[in-house]
Amino acid sequence: MLRTVSSHQEENRVVFSARSVSEIRAALAELQSRESNVTEQLNKLISSQKDLQKEFGRLDLFRANLSIQGAKTRAISNGMLSDAASTANRISGSVKRLDLEQSRVQETLTVVEQVRELKACVLGVLGSMGAPQDWETAAGYLSRASKIPDEVIDGAFAARVVPTAEVPDSPRITLENASESLCGLFQREFDEAVKDNDGAKITRFFKLFPLINRPEVGLDVYARYAKDGYFYANALTKLFEHIAQIVDGHGGLVERHYGPGKMIGVIERLQNEADRQGGIILDTWSDERRVDRRMTDIKSYAYTFLVQSFLPAQRGGGTPRTSSPALGRSSEDDSIDMKEVDALLGEITTMLSKWSLYTKFVAQKSDSLGDDSEPIIPSFLTNSSLMKKVEDRLVTPFNTMTTFFFRRSVEKAFQLDEPPPDLSLNPRQPLKSTPPHVSSAIEDIMYIANKVIQQTLATSQVTVITSIISTLGRVMGSDFLGMEQRRMRDEHYPRPVVQGGLPPESTITAFIVLINNVDIASSHINQIINTIVDDNEQAPIVQLFPDPHDRELVKTSLQAFTNNFTEKSSELLSDASNVLFNNVMKPRLRPILLDSFRDMEYNLDSGALSNLIETLGHDPQDLSSFQTLVTSRFSHGWDALTKPISRLMTENTYATLLTTTASYLSKLLEKRLWTYAGRIDPNGAARLEHDISGIIKAVVSSGQKTNWRIRDMFLRCSQICMVMSMDDEEWEELQKESGAMEIADKLKPEERKRAREMLLEE
Incomplete structure (x- = not known):
């Protein structure tokens, strides 16, 4: 509209400013055109106004209806829904309060459960640390306690509930004290395991540090252990491996571009570096471990206990078994730490093993690059300064320390030796120990012997092995067998207290234990050596010594x-068995035979025999019990003599004793048979043969295993009875066919004749 007015004003100015009629006409024509357009637009607006008024009317109608509906809605809201809304609001509030209470109850139950768990852990860790000393369980309780939130452990509820009369402190203090105590204990046990070179024990306690919330302590002690135990050996190993890698990696290149044999010069130059670096490692190790000082101490050790044990025993007392020194005398037992010596031997073994591999490698490479002869260690290596260092710093200390370690271990085992408890010759008294019945020293000495042998073999040094094995034989033959022999002779010799009596029971049992000691030691040594020298491809000696020449030298040693040990121990066992036979078995054999044949006559007619049977308390009508009377008497006496002995001795030693005893018994029995010459009739001969057969059967079956070879000792007795009982016709027939020579081959012709003449003539 404003644009139209403005345009109209502009056109008026154009009309009034016109200067000619034509301009006026043109302006008027333009005005008329614009007027017609405006009129047309106005007409359109007027025509559309009717529709707009109609729509406005409809909107007014809708507004009226909407007002009515709004009034009705407000009425419903104020009437019907207000109570429901209020109820819903109350329910919603109650649900929210219930959820809150439930969450608080759940939180309370969780805290209660955690406090219950806390109390169980507190009581459990202290209980495990008490008499049971179950360190794994104690550490497990601490680990469980560490999962409980701090606010629970330090909370007032736990402070009131957890403490008890036995554990009055707060849970935090109790757990911290237990953790600290276990940490110190685990450190000490770990260090002891390191000194003992006990890998299983090291692993056991290393795993427990994290459970007691002390992982940094565990890592620290393990790092110290790794440094102390493997640092120098690993350094020497890495040096050898580095040289081997250079030779393997560049040998072909040097040979190809510089000519055959040129790599030997390179190896020699590398050996010069090995001499320098290896020498530093060995010197530093020797100084760090104070090897020279330990060697001096070892060489000055006097083995006082062993030396005094072999001195003539003083009357009224023997050598004490305690390791404690005499009053007023300083103990040399504590002057040298055996655990440290053992640890040093372990390090030297590792370094010697690596040195052996290195020398074999250099020998092979030098030989393969040179001629085709058998690989030998080249002169530049045998004359090297490192070779001399190995000999001085490793081989010599190893030989000296190993000898000391084994001999001192034997000495200490005897110092701490304890016999098996409560041995008795009473068959009705049960034995508290299990066979073999040996003293505690045997298990210790055999363990150390096996350890020393295996450790020595692991060095792979043939000269070291032959030297140590020879020393081992001397110690076992002189110190071990010598100690057992001296104790048999001076401390537990089974001599009777009164002439004609038997030795005391305690002396007999102690003597048997010493016999068992020697037998078990011999058996174990044979088992150890046989396992090593087995030619199986998986045998240790084959793995350690692939070279047949070296392997044969080790096997021979x-x-x-x-x-040698078997020969010496067998000789001692034979002597000891003879002592036991002469002093314990032999004095009782003759009375046993006398009692077995007591009141027995073998030349009685039927009437006299019935009277004898009745006199001996048997029914003349029932001959079965009488016919076995001699056998039952002998078996009773024989069992009373042998069973108490056999249940204490080893199978091998008892078999030896039984053989000696049976041999002597057969001679006694034979003498008794010859005494019946002229005092026996045919019926009596049959009875006598039956009695002798029963005695032989009782002896043969009395061992721990039936020994049929013992029956051969009684063949002369059996053949005397057989020849004596044979009727004339049968005997004459055998004589014609020379059968008597075969069935009575243990008897001389004059003895067979004598046996035939024993019967009374009818």
Whole structure:
């Protein structure tokens, strides 16, 4: 509209400013055109106004209806829904309060459960640390306690509920004290395991540090252990491996571009560096471990206990078994730490093993690059300064320390030796120990012997092995067998208290234990050596010594050791068995035979025999019990003599004793048979043969295993009875066919004749 007015004003100015009629006409024409357009637009607006008025009317109608509906809605809201809305609001509030209470109850139950768990952990850790000393369980309780939130452990509720009369402190203090105590204990046990070179024990306690919330302590002690135990050996190993890698990696290149044999010069130059670096490692190790000082201490050790044990025993007392020194005398037992010596031997073994591999590698490479002869260690290595260092710093200390370690272990085992408890010759008294019945020293000495042999073999040094095995044989033959022999002779010799009596029971049992000691030691040594020298491809000796020449030298040394020890121990066992037979078995054999044949006559007619049977308390009508009377008497006496002995001795030693006893018994029985010459009739001969057969059967079956070879000792007795009982016709027939020579081959012709003449003539 404003634009139209403005345009109209502009056109008026154009009309009034026109200067000619034509301009006026043109302006008027333009005005008329614009007027017609405006008129047309106005007409359109007027025509559309009717529709707009109609729509406005409809909107007014809708507004009226909407007002009515709004009034009705407000009425419903104020009437019907207000109570429901209020109820819903109350329910919603109650649900929210219930959820809150439930969550608080759940939180309370969780705290209660955690406090209950806390109390169980507190009581459990202290209980495990008490008498049971179950360290794994105690550490497990601490680990469980560490999962409980701090606010629960330090809370007032736990402070009131957890403490008890036995555990009055707060849970936090109790757990911290237990953790600290276990940490110190685990550290001490770990260090002891390191000194003992006990890998299983090291692993056991290393795993427990995290459970007691002390992982940093566990890592620290393990790092110290790794440094102390493997640092120098690993350094030497890495040096050898580095040289081997250079030779393997560049040998072909040097040979190809510089000519055959040129790599030997390179190896020699590398050996010069090995001499320098290896020498530093060995010197530093020797100084760090104070090897020279330990060698001095070892060489000055006097083995006082062993030396005094072999001195003549003083009357009224023997050598004490305690390791405690005499009053007023300083103990040399504590002057050298055996655990440290053992640890040093473990390090030296590792370094010697690596040195052996290195020398074999250099020998092979030098030989393969040179001629085709058998690989030998080249002169630049045998004359090297490192070779001399190995000999001085490793081989010599190893030989000296190993000898000391084994001999001192034997000495200490005897110092702490304890016999098996409550041995008795009473068959009705049960034995508290299990066979073999040996003293505690045997298990210790055999363990150390096996350890020393295996450790020595692990060095892979043939000269070291032959030297140590020879020393081992000397110690076992002189110190071990010598100690057992001296104790048999001076401390527990089974001599009777009164002439004609038997030795005391305690002396007999102690003597048997010493016999068992020697037998079990011999058996174990043979078992150890046989396992090593086995030619199986998986046998240790084959793995350690692939070279047949070296392997044969080691086998020869080991077999000489076991053969010499077996020979010496067998000689001692034979002497000891004879002592036991002469002083314990032999005095009782003659009375047993006398009692077995007591009142027996073998030349009685039927009437006299019936009277004898009745006199001996048997029914003349029932001959079965009388016919076995001699056998039952003998078996009773024989069992009373042998069973108490057999249940204490080893199978091998008892078999030896039984053989000696049976041999002597057969001679006694034979003498008794000859005494019946002229005092026996045919019926009596049959009875006598039956009685002798029963006695032989009782002896043969009395061992721990039936020994049929013992029956051969009684063949002369059996053949005397057989020849004596044979009727004339049968005997004459055998004589014609020379059968008597076969069935009575143990008897001389004059003895067979004598046996035939024993019967009374009818």
